[in-house]
Amino acid sequence: MKKPFHLAWFLSQGYGPKSWRSEFPGSDVHRWMMPDIFVDLAKGMDRACFDYMIIEDSSNVPYTYQGSHNSYLQYAASAPKLDPAVLVPYLAMATKTVGLVPTLSVSEYPPYLLARLVNSLDHTTEGRIGWNCVTGSNDGAAQNYGHEKHRPHDERYDVADEFADVVTRLWEAWEPDAVVLDREKPMFADGSKVRAINHEGKYFKCRGPINAPRSPQGRVPICQAGGSPRGQQFASRWADTIITEGGGSIESMKAYRDKVRQQAAEYGRNPDDIKVLFLAHPIIDVSMEAARDRGRMEAAEAEKHLDLHLSGMSRLTGIDFSKFDLDEPLPAHLTTNGHQSSLAKWIGKTPRSILQSYSRKGGIDFTGTPDYVGGLMAEIMQEVGGDGFLIFNSYFDRRYIIEVCDGLVPELQRRGVTRKAYAHKHLRDNLLEF
Numbered sequence: 103m104k105k106p107f108h109l110a111w112f113l114s115q116g117y118g119p120k121s122w123r124s125e126f127p128g129s130d131v132h133r134w135m136m137p138d139i140f141v142d143l144a145k146g147m148d149r150a151c152f153d154y155m156i157i158e159d160s161s162n163v164p165y166t167y168q169g170s171h172n173s174y175l176q177y178a179a180s181a182p183k184l185d186p187a188v189l190v191p192y193l194a195m196a197t198k199t200v201g202l203v204p205t206l207s208v209s210e211y212p213p214y215l216l217a218r219l220v221n222s223l224d225h226t227t228e229g230r231i232g233w234n235c236v237t238g239s240n241d242g243a244a245q246n247y248g249h250e251k252h253r254p255h256d257e258r259y260d261v262a263d264e265f266a267d268v269v270t271r272l273w274e275a276w277e278p279d280a281v282v283l284d285r286e287k288p289m290f291a292d293g294s295k296v297r298a299i300n301h302e303g304k305y306f307k308c309r310g311p312i313n314a315p316r317s318p319q320g321r322v323p324i325c326q327a328g329g330s331p332r333g334q335q336f337a338s339r340w341a342d343t344i345i346t347e348g349g350g351s352i353e354s355m356k357a358y359r360d361k362v363r364q365q366a367a368e369y370g371r372n373p374d375d376i377k378v379l380f381l382a383h384p385i386i387d388v389s390m391e392a393a394r395d396r397g398r399m400e401a402a403e404a405e406k407h408l409d410l411h412l413s414g415m416s417r418l419t420g421i422d423f424s425k426f427d428l429d430e431p432l433p434a435h436l437t438t439n440g441h442q443s444s445l446a447k448w449i450g451k452t453p454r455s456i457l458q459s460y461s462r463k464g465g466i467d468f469t470g471t472p473d474y475v476g477g478l479m480a481e482i483m484q485e486v487g488g489d490g491f492l493i494f495n496s497y498f499d500r501r502y503i504i505e506v507c508d509g510l511v512p513e514l515q516r517r518g519v520t521r522k523a524y525a526h527k528h529l530r531d532n533l534l535e536f
């Protein structure tokens with residue numbers, strides 16, 4: 103029997119405008135700031151029994167490309183974005199089980215504030231919350247929080263280590279049976295079962311305890327995407343689920359997963375407790391020709407707007423890519439304090455070839471009928487060994503939601519490789535189901 107795998111959705115470009123340039127825009131594009139299209143997505147995911155949706159985030163209007171914010175605003179690329187934590191309760195109210203994972207940066211939140219927010223969301227969703235733990239990368243965001251630039255790349259992960267330690271201890275500061283609710287005594291909570299954490303570290307100081315009981319999951323699942331050696335080390339230590347591009351081949355996916363699992367074992371963790379999910383951008387239609395046509399149209403459209411992708415590369419690395427010749431290989435000496443794993447992949451390639459692979463959405467080509475794409479996904483996961491896929495499409499429309507949730511996923515379910523019903527209520531339990 104085939105081993106089942108997990109499905110999640112990466113809401114790339116966060117809580118921002120989605121379908122405004124689509125052929126199927128919906129009649130409510132000017133109301134992009136309302137939760138409606140995201141609610142439709144979450145309902146589709148609940149029907150299809152996805153594990154979770156990550157709501158990407160960043161909190162600045164970037165100006166790295168050509169020293170100007172114009173291209174970002176022109177394409178609604180990275181801006182505008184509303185706060186992902188605001189979206190979560192709307193999605194939770196509209197669905198029953200799908201997990202909800204807002205992105206919250208350790209460079210922007212104080213640990214107590216973040217621990218409290220996530221604890222509150224875990225209570226009110228009855229255990230469906232995860233935390234996408236990021237360090238931030240673009241200096242423009244650091245400038246919105248009182249700094250000139252971000253800390254050095256690897257030190258950000260040192261900060262994240264201490265941050266995750268404080269946050270997880272706050273989440274566990276109340277014993278599971280601390281709330282007594284004894285009306286006669288009277289005793290709401292037993293003080294002997296609630297402890298301060300008295301943390302004094304290199305970066306943070308926090309007394310605790312958190313001012314709310316342990317939430318349904320207690321220690322909320324942590325999601326992480328660090329791709330550099332230091333990032334992977336952090337993820338192996340803390341993450342319950344890791345999201346990654348995967349490198350575009352079965353070999354690279356397998357190698358990445360094996361490395362994470364080995365590092366996790368070195369930290370004394372059970373590697374099976376970490377679910378590695380690989381980005382996938384399926385393009386689905388009723389026939390192979392129709393799907394390929396759509397793929398060609400998407401690529402042609404992307405190639406018409408090279409500055410959209412150049413500005414994205416600039417934002418991730420802090421390097422202004424308008425300075426380079428499109429057809430000259432990028433110099434080997436380039437360094438970044440932003441996404442090191444992304445830059446490492448680009449060095450030695452020409453910007454044009456990087457953009458072409460961007461416009462084809464890099465990675466493995468999942469273009470075809472639901473039957474074809476479902477079969478391909480099943481085969482790939484079988485070879486990689488796990489643990490699942492993370493669907494993404496930055497500017498999806500409602501048609502895309504249906505294609506994936508009501509076309510592709512039923513094919514995966516028919517093959518017995520993804521779940522047909524949730525076995526549990528909590529996100530962590532669903533992640534650990536297989």
Ligand SMILES: Cc1cc2nc3c(=O)[nH]c(=O)nc-3n(C[C@H](O)[C@H](O)[C@H](O)COP(=O)(O)O)c2cc1C
Nearest residue numbers: 158159205236238327328329330333345441442443
């Ligand atoms: C699928 C995926 C989702 C990510 N989501 C976010 C995000 O929402 N916000 C953010 O600041 N960074 C995000 N990142 C960036 C990662 O947190 C990390 O900075 C990046 O992968 C580079 O890792 P490195 O610095 O270890 O090379 C994401 C990365 C990936 C691959």
